[in-house]
Amino acid sequence: DIQMTQSPSSLSASVGDSVTITCRASETISKNLNWFQQRPGRAPKLLIYAASNLQSGVPSRFSGGGSGTDFTLTISSLQPEDFATYYCQQGFSVPRTFGQGTKLEIK
């Protein structure tokens, strides 16, 4: 199985800040990396697919990058609704695997 490791596990920031979350795969996954946002009590929501493609309807303050084993999710100008937990997920092979999550909290 491909292991996905996110850092940091938690992060405090203020409205208007920019933050970056990192995801590392245990082996190369090309650009088969997706990012999700999960708010409490809700299903995960796809934000970015194939490393850098913005899912329809997702605000442009979300952006993704990387390839191979190292990937980033950047949220610029944080809004109140962005405080949630974020997960990366590799789609390169089965079993699909997720990072452990990064909880973004209001400072």
Place this chain on the structure above:
Amino acid sequence: QVQLQESGPGLVKPSETLSLTCTVSGASMTSYFWTWIRQPPGKGLEWIGYNFYSGSANYNPSLKSRVTISVDTSKNQISLRLASVTAADTAVYYCARDWGSGVIDQWGQGTLVTVSS
């Protein structure tokens, strides 16, 4: 728009079989890999497996001996069966749509299943 809705018992006894159904609307059942994912309370996401309408299933090795995912195109439904459950199987279970390229773009709202006597 695409909608996925899970249904099934919220409480299952240890050693019994967990059975859930996901009803799909607004999407072709023959174009995607239909997926189940679970999330224990307060924890992260675990991919259970997927199946294609033709029967090309793939399961997480950690669950493979206990899990079956089926696709019924006539009813627009996906089913999950997980045998011999224990308390460790207590989780919110989500059905979801995988493009086949690993992009999981649509999710149901999830249903909590508790394993307890």
